[in-house]
Amino acid sequence: MADMPRIQHLHDFHCPARAEFTDGRQGNHMATAVLPIRELSADVQVQAADAQRGVLCVVESKRRERDALFVSVLVSMFVIFLKVRELDRSFGKLAETQQKLIGMLEAFSSKQLEAPDFAKVGDDLSRIVADTSAVINDAYEMPDSIVRKWATRLELVQEHNSHIESISESFRIAADETCVALLADMAQTIMSSESIRA
Amino acid sequence: MAQCTLDLDHPFFQSAIAVFENDLEFHEGLRIVKDKIEAEHKSCNHVVQPMPGHTDCQNKIWKYDWAPAGARSSTRKSWRMVVVVPEPDARPLRLIAAAFYSKNQASQLTTKQLLQIFAGIMAGAKGETPDQIIERFKRVTRADGQTASICVDCGETWIAETMEILDCIEAQHACPGPITA
Numbered sequence: 106m107a108d109m110p111r112i113q114h115l116h117d118f119h120c121p122a123r124a125e126f127t128d129g130r131q132g133n134h135m136a137t138a139v140l141p142i143r144e145l146s147a148d149v150q151v152q153a154a155d156a157q158r159g160v161l162c163v164v165e166s167k168r169r170e171r172d173a174l175f176v177s178v179l180v181s182m183f184v185i186f187l188k189v190r191e192l193d194r195s196f197g198k199l200a201e202t203q204q205k206l207i208g209m210l211e212a213f214s215s216k217q218l219e220a221p222d223f224a225k226v227g228d229d230l231s232r233i234v235a236d237t238s239a240v241i242n243d244a245y246e247m248p249d250s251i252v253r254k255w256a257t258r259l260e261l262v263q264e265h266n267s268h269i270e271s272i273s274e275s276f277r278i279a280a281d282e283t284c285v286a287l288l289a290d291m292a293q294t295i296m297s298s299e300s301i302r303a
Numbered sequence: 304m305a306q307c308t309l310d311l312d313h314p315f316f317q318s319a320i321a322v323f324e325n326d327l328e329f330h331e332g333l334r335i336v337k338d339k340i341e342a343e344h345k346s347c348n349h350v351v352q353p354m355p356g357h358t359d360c361q362n363k364i365w366k367y368d369w370a371p372a373g374a375r376s377s378t379r380k381s382w383r384m385v386v387v388v389p390e391p392d393a394r395p396l397r398l399i400a401a402a403f404y405s406k407n408q409a410s411q412l413t414t415k416q417l418l419q420i421f422a423g424i425m426a427g428a429k430g431e432t433p434d435q436i437i438e439r440f441k442r443v444t445r446a447d448g449q450t451a452s453i454c455v456d457c458g459e460t461w462i463a464e465t466m467e468i469l470d471c472i473e474a475q476h477a478c479p480g481p482i483t484a
Contacts, residue, residue: 268350
């Protein structure tokens with residue numbers, strides 16, 4: 106199990122966005138409008154980490170199952186059964202929170218944000234995309250019989266993760282004056298050629 | 304009447320998808336995503352690009368994603384399209400596909416990679432053929448009034464107040480070649 110060492114990182118799990126809420130010194134000069142987004146981002150990150158723990162627990166149980174005696178195998182199978190069910194619920198909960206975050210990001214007016222805020226929120230989103238991708242990868246590496254039980258919710262988590270990744274990219278573009286100027290130039294070139302055509 | 308129309312003919316977009324000229328799977332995917340977007344413009348991971356400092360472009364740049372059918376896992380290939388919407392409040396909506404790039408679904412492109420993609424598309428589209436790049440550097444004026452020069456091959460960017468400085472920098476640039484995602 107090449108991915109097992111990752112469990113050590115989870116013990117040191119850290120949410121920079123959440124840390125800033127509890128550390129008023131940094132949070133004070135950030136646009137208040139951004140705080141609910143960053144808090145929900147942290148929730149997604151925590152839930153992705155919970156799901157990751159669950160996946161690794163199933164991986165470990167499957168590994169033990171191979172070396173165990175008959176009675177232990179039965180116990181191990183039961184533990185896996187419970188864990189797989191619990192994980193299905195975890196993926197469902199994660200998908201719901203992702204959906205809430207997407208809804209909040211879509212409803213958000215970009216006029217409320219300055220470039221540094223775009224960078225901060227973009228970084229938060231990048232982190233949760235990376236964490237969620239790790240969970241998705243590990244989950245898809247499980248035997249097909251287990252993956253089938255999660256398939257619907259896992260697909261949804263993946264779809265939402267891809268959407269959040271696109272929003273994250275938009276925020277990183279918005280935080281970079283040159284990149285946003287280049288896109289504006291592209292749009293203006295197209296719009297002016299359209300008006301000439303009209 | 305359709306809720307919106309998606310125009311795929313702009314030279315920028317055609318330049319960006321030129322490498323897929325003979326890829327039937329890609330064109331089939333593009334046809335499907337076009338139909339989906341024209342039926343519901345908020346589908347396909349619709350995202351509105353925030354444009355701070357460029358109020359004339361606010362709410363006029365949107366993005367969409369799609370992926371080949373059947374593939375799974377977070378490493379599956381995914382395609383992203385940037386569209387320009389000259390009049391976002393008009394009905395029916397008119398969407399003009401402007402840029403396109405492919406990526407792994409979960410991979411996150413760096414700003415430098417995005418600069419290279421956008422600059423490359425704009426420079427490439429000005430050639431006589433879609434894949435002929437006649438400009439090595441793309442210059443843009445930023446909201447702060449400074450001019451940025453972007454190498455269309457490697458995405459390296461320089462910002463200066465005068466064109467003379469950029470002329471010197473561009474002349475001395477030893478391009479390491481395209482960066483990969």
